[in-house]
Amino acid sequence: MRYPVVVHNIEFAGYGAIAPDLPHCHCHGESLETTLQKMAETITERLEELQAAGDPVPEPGDIEVLRKNPAFVGGIWAIIDVESNELSPKP
Numbered sequence: 899m900r901y902p903v904v905v906h907n908i909e910f911a912g913y914g915a916i917a918p919d920l921p922h923c924h925c926h927g928e929s930l931e932t933t934l935q936k937m938a939e940t941i942t943e944r945l946e947e948l949q950a951a952g953d954p955v956p957e958p959g960d961i962e963v964l965r966k967n968p969a970f971v972g973g974i975w976a977i978i979d980v981e982s983n984e985l986s987p988k989p
Contacts, residue, residue: 899945899980902961903937904973905930917978918970919959920944930974938978945980 905915908926913933917923923944927933948955961975 899955899958900977901941901958901980902964903934903941903976903978904964904970905933905937905976906973916970917941917944918964918967919956934976934978937976938980941978941980 901917901919903915903917905913908914912926912928913930914926915924915933915937917937917940920941923940925933925936925940927936945955961977964970965975
């Protein structure tokens with residue numbers, strides 16, 4: 899699955915990232931590269947939490963639609979590719 903992520907430069911504090919399609923999925927890092935790496939880990943963890951709870955895994959949204967949201971103005975967009983086979987199977 900390929901989840902769109904928006905990253906904002908936080909003045910004097912590094913970068914903050916949000917995966918708009920996954921509630922409570924965000925992270926912070928000192929560099930853009932570190933932030934994207936942490937975001938990939940955070941997305942995987944969030945998907946595993948959803949699976950463990952028996953909740954449906956949200957489908958990735960359309961990045962062009964997400965970009966129109968005023969909350970994301972000025973952000974840098976990236977795609978985090980998470981293989982479904984990387985996720986832990988349900989117990």
